């Protein structure tokens with residue numbers, strides 16, 4: 018703008034000089050013409066400097082406006098003032114719900130009420146102190162998870178196979194069940210009284226006996242046992258027992274004669290005696306395995322025992338090792354413990370009946386061992402109840 022003004026001023030002066038040079042000043046303006054001319058020139062300059070455009074026509078071209086300067090009036094458009102309101106989005110959302118599930122998932126402990134079947138196993142002639150010496154790992158595992166009497170269980174005063182097994186399964190003393198010979202004479206008939214197989218059968222349970230001495234037939238009337246099978250030797254016992262387990266049952270009795278046979282031949286606690294106990298224990302392991310495969314193990318009550326012990330090559334009742342028997346229970350509701358109360362072999366029938374919910378017979382000499390279920394032992398043997 019300054020440059021254009023100077024250019025315009027210079028051009029105006031030049032024009033005034035030209036005008037003065039064409040007109041005789043004194044002739045045109047008189048005596049005061051010089052003074053007037055000066056005033057006129059200044060006025061002209063002022064008018065020219067007022068910026069009135071093109072007072073001289075188009076002789077002066079318009080001065081272009083410098084480039085780069087925007088000519089447009091900026092239109093200020095407010096950019097959404099409402100959006101200035103901040104929207105506070107918390108980025109940290111505290112999760113106060115505890116990750117741990119504090120509500121305990123209470124799984125009820127298995128109780129006696131969960132018992133659906135029972136197995137009585139007799140290792141004929143098994144001494145309690147032979148179990149860990151053999152060893153019998155499957156039986157030891159049941160002991161560790163169950164209730165057992167290592168020293169305080171014994172058989173009847175006549176520690177022979179048939180009378181003792183009769184007391185075991187009937188719940189009576191020998192004088193009551195009448196099996197007084199260690200041999201089955203048919204004329205003598207079956208064991209007298211109400212035995213646990215009769216109770217189970219009457220309750221609608223499937224009853225099974227797998228034995229390895231045929232004289233065991235005397236222990237229960239044939240009509241009370243749905244299956245009665247004699248199997249000689251541990252492999253034969255296993256072959257007979259496992260299919261019966263697979264079919265399920267209410268009450269099963271399994272009799273292993275191996276230890277008694279080997280004891281009489283090779284002596285009790287001998288290597289052969291121990292060896293056949295290991296073989297019997299292996300069959301027990303297969304039974305447990307089959308029960309687990311059939312999802313029956315957790316509802317099965319076990320009672321593992323014997324009819325007598327032995328020493329030397331016999332068990333005629335001279336020392337405590339002839340009378341003392343293992344007495345081991347395992348199953349739903351059984352409280353693991355070592356039992357120190359006096360137990361007799363006829364308590365086996367009473368305890369199995371109690372475990373299965375069968376009626377306890379008032380004339381039984383045996384008493385259920387309630388203590389295995391953690392219950393009060395409301396009755397105990399004050400003394401040996403039998404005459405024989």
Ligand SMILES: [Zn+2]
Pocket residue numbers: 141142177178179277324325
């Ligand atoms: Zn025996």
